[in-house]
Amino acid sequence: MFEVKYYKDYRHNYLILKDNGCLSENVYQRKMVSENKIRGLLDSQERFINGEVLLYYEITSKQCLSSIYGGKTIGMEQIKKFFIQLKVISDILQKYLLDGSCLVLQPDYIFQDIATGEYFFLYYPDPEEGNLPQLMDFFISRVDSADLEAVEVVYKIADLISREQFVLDEVLKWFQDDVAGGKNKNGLESADRGMLFQKEDCIKELVNDKFDIENKENTPNKDLGHVINKRTLSRIIPIWLLGVLGAGFLCYIMYFYELSYKQEIYLTAGWILAAVLILSPVVWYFGHMLIKTGRIVENKGNDNRIEQNLYCHGDDYANNEMEPTEEYSNTVYVPWTENCENKLYSMDKKSKCHIDLGNLPLTVGKLAGAVDMVINEQSMSRMHAKFSRAGLDICITDLNSTNGTFRNGIRLAPNASEIIEPGDEIRLGKLKFIYR
DSSP: OOOEEEEEOSSOEEEEEEOOSHHHHOHHHHHHHHHSOOTTBOOEEEEEETTEEEEEEEOTTOEEHHHHTSSSOBOHHHHHHHHHHHHHHHHHHHHTTOOGGGBOOSTTTEEEETTTTEEEEOBOSOGGGOOHHHHHHHHHHHBOTTOHHHHHHHHHHHHHHHTTOOOHHHHHHHHHHHHHTTOOOSOOOOGGGSSSSOHHHHHHHHHHHHHHHHHHHHOOOTTHHHHHHHHHHHHHHHHHHHHHHHHHHHHHHHHHSOOOHHHHHHHHHHHHHHHHHHHHHHHHHHHHHHHHHHHHHHHHHHHHHHHHHHHOOOOTTSSOOOOOSEEETTEEEOOTTTSOOOEEEEOOSSOOOOEEOSSSSEEEESSBTTBSEEOOOTTSOSSOEEEEEETTEEEEEEOSOSSOEEETTEEOOTTOEEEEOTTOEEEETTEEEEEO
16 A cells, blocks of 8 residues: 655645655666656656655646546446547556556545546555555446446446456447447547557547537527627617608608698508508517517516525525523523524625535536536635535545645645544635534
8 A cells, every 4th residue: 555645735735655676676767757758647756755765756737536536427428438548548657567466456546637637646656555456346336327338338347357357458449339329429540550549539539529519508609699789789770760760751742732631641641551561660679679678677686585595505594593401590401413494604795605414415616517516716616625524523634735624724635534623714715614
C-alpha cells in the first residue's frame, strides 16, 4: 500500500508518494516519468527531502474516480472512454520503454479532468500496485443497473481478469463491433491499419464529444428578440401604410368632389375599412408586446422559484416550536446536537443559498452534471466539496478545490475529511455557511 500525502501550494495541488524501495531501484522509469510530460499521465516531479525520494504528482483541477462516481452510476459511454484512453496511454508508454503494468489502476489514483473528460493515470514503478481487480470491483459496484450493455461488459471483463485472460485489445474489439453496427461515436479506426484508433484524434474526440453539445445548447441567442421585432414590423407596416394611403385618398375625394347619397354610403364603408387597416396592426402589435412582456415576467418568476428550490431548501423548521425534553426550573434544556437540522445556512447577504444535508453523500460545485448541487459562484471549483456520513457523524471532504474548503477558519488539505458539528462555520471558496 502507498503512503500518500496531499500538499497544496499557492497555485497547485499535489499527491505525494514516498519511496517503497521501487523508486530507488527503477531509476530509468522514475526519470522518464518525472523528466517528460507524457500525455495521459499525471505530471510528476522528483524531489529529495531528508534523504528520501518523493514523487509529487500534480492533481490540480482533477478529481479521482472514487470522488466523481461516489454518488452516481457509471454508464456504457464512460466505460468505453475509460478503456479507450487506457489503450492510448498503454501504447504511448511503449514508446518510452515504460512498463504498462506500473499504471496504478485504483479508483483513488485514476484522475479525470471533469471539464474535458480526459483521464490521467498515475505511473509508479511498482507492477504490484496496479490492482486491476480492485478497479473492476469499483466498476461493478457503481455500474448503472439500468444499462444492461454496461453491466454485461463490466462482468465480462471481471470474469476475464479473474481467469487471468484479460487482454485490452480483445476488450476494445467489443467496442469496435459497436462501431460496425453504428453504435460507437468515439472514432475507432479499422483493424486493417494495425491499430484500433489514432491516439491524438481519439483523445480530442473524447474531450469534445460532450462539450460541443453543451456549448450548442448553452450559446445565448442575443439577436432573437431583435429578429422577432423586425419580422413583426415587416408584416404590419405594409398593412398600416395601406390604411393610411386609403384614408388620404378618401379625404381627397371628400373635399374635391360633390358626392351623391349612394356615393357617401360607399365613402363611409371606405372609411370603416381604412380605420380597420390602420388600427388593427397597431392593436395587434401592442397586444403582442404585452403578451411577450407577461411571458418574460412569468419566466423570471419561474426562474426565481427554481433557484429558490435549488439553493434555498426552505426553513421548514423556522416556525416549529421546540418541545422541551427536560426542564430545570424555568430553563429548558435542549440537546441540539440531537435535534440539529442538518443544514448549512448561508451567511452571505447577497447569496442566500442553503445546503440540505439530509440526503448524503452530496457533492457541491459549479459544474452542472458533475455535482449533486450546483452553486453558481466564481470562487467555487467545478467539484468543490463532498458531504458524507461516517456513522452518526457528518464529514466534509475537500475535493481538490482551488480556493479551498475551510472549517472554523482552518483550511482542509486536498482530499482531506473532517467531522462537522452544529455551530461550525464552513467556507466554500468565498461563501460562508453556518451548520445547524
